[in-house]
Amino acid sequence: MLSLVLSAELSGVTDLRPKDTEEEPYYYTFKVQCTSCRETHPNWVSFNRFEQHEIPGSRGEANFVWKCKLCQKTHSASITAGPNVYEADEKRAAKKVIEIDCRGLEFTEFKADGEWEAKGAESSTPFTGIDLSEEEWYDYDEKAGDEVSIKEINFQVGRAVGTEVIIRLKWGQTEYKGKLESIDSYMNVLLRDTEEFLDGKNTGTLGLVLIRCNNILWMGSADSVEMTDLGLR
Template sequence: MYALTLTAELNGVTNLRPKDTAEDPFWYTFTVQCTSCRETHPNAVSVSRFFTDFNQEMNELSGSRGEANFVWRCKNCKRESSCSIKTTPKPYQQKEPATQQTVIEFDSRGLEFTSFSPEGEWLADGLESGTKFEGIDLGEGEWYDYDEKANDEVSIKEFKWDIKRA
């Protein structure tokens, strides 16, 4: 089992999480490396916990060993690898100082996620006001907005993503 973790400075917001529903799934985007030959896939890959391809079906593993959210055959060594997302996303809570917290857990076989890109829509809640913030884009490296109810600026910055054995 592996965990995608986040450490971030949240100012005025909490419960940072990807917008990830069956109707509007979040695609977790990673760089992938084969654990057998150490070949890195040339393109980033995206994995959804709700479905694994655009036909909304699970990918079958060869030899009828089951299904996974993502199946990949390494072009270098031809080994088949897979990944299944095991948990729902956990909201990142605002803390002082910022602490490393698990966002989501997954089980990967034969592949390793080496980096994560936070592409997609993120959500957060106003820390004191409860204001709902939608459409947060973390791809820029930081995010700023204004909380009308709290009459104050809010931000997410200095975030660091890591992939750890769980």
């Protein structure tokens, strides 16, 4: 499970969200990477939360279905929650916009194409057609008689807390499998219910483990890799 996370500084406006209805869906735009061969697609991909596409092999439907050109495997993703609003009192705190269930792929970057909307914090004046692609936005609230703005806009794509992940270290053929407790902007990771694997063999349960960013070679969803005697596959 991945989360698209937003942090921003809102001045004079609140309830920032993508304009996303069934009549006018928002197309979420990402860079996509295959978790099997680690190939990153060179182009941006876009999808919305209302369209469903059939997954080959009669495995149901998903919002996004993608076949990796390198390994020829077909992967999928669906938006499971959101979009959530970002309120003025968040004060640049990170807030999940949407959650995405990914199978065999990961989204690595987000591009804020499309229109967003908000309302005046005091006047409730509606603001539509907001463009966040320039990482700042300015307007004027006539009812409040003051300028409004959205600045310090930052989007991150990361693992949703509570999902099961596998982390490979840079040395020793060591992997850790556990539930994501927390992760910061530097990629320092805290896992709970952690199991350790050496050369693909389970060496025991460690419980709560902090893994610093400079030790991590790779991190992926536990349902997209297989533990073997030769390590991750």
